[in-house]
Amino acid sequence: MIMTKQQIFLMVRKNICDLLNIKPDLVNMNSNLQYDLGADSLDELQLLYQLESKLHYGPNQYLLDNAENEKTFFAKPTVGTIVDIIYKNEISRDAINKRNMVLQQSANNQR
Numbered sequence: 311m312i313m314t315k316q317q318i319f320l321m322v323r324k325n326i327c328d329l330l331n332i333k334p335d336l337v338n339m340n341s342n343l344q345y346d347l348g349a350d351s352l353d354e355l356q357l358l359y360q361l362e363s364k365l366h367y368g369p370n371q372y373l374l375d376n377a378e379n380e381k382t383f384f385a386k387p388t389v390g391t392i393v394d395i396i397y398k399n400e401i402s403r404d405a406i407n408k409r410n411m412v413l414q415q416s417a418n419n420q421r
Contacts, residue, residue, distance in 0.1 A: 312400040318393045325360050326389065329353060339390035354387055361396065375399065 313321075323337045330347055343349040349357070358374065374380040379395050 312403075313397075315393055315397050318396045318400070319389070321364065322361065322389055322392050322396070325357060325364070329357055329360065337389055339388070339393065341389045343387040343389070349387075357392075361392070365396065365400075 319339065323334055326332070326337050326343070326347065326349075327334050330349060330353065332347060337347065341347055343354055343357070374383055374395070379398075383391055383395060
């Protein structure tokens with residue numbers, strides 16, 4: 311089951327607040343990590359690693375899993391950008407999981 315954008319936002323906001331030691335009411339979808347929230351590039355990377363860990367990404371699985379996501383994130387590092395990237399990844403992961411379940415069921419039925 312994939313998370314809603316609201317659920318993702320709440321998770322991202324909590325991680326940002328914990329990392330930067332700021333109050334939740336300062337963080338919204340349009341907040342720029344650098345200009346509005348005071349994050350530096352190391353904070354951004356640490357946030358990405360924390361989110362990947364919370365989302366149970368395995369080895370060689372990354373939020374910025376392709377050039378488009380990476381370019382989008384670093385060009386406009388806003389909370390909304392992070393939420394959108396996670397949401398797209400969750401949809402993709404859900405589709406892969408469903409496909410794998412169908413393949414597994416098919417293999418089991420052939421036995």
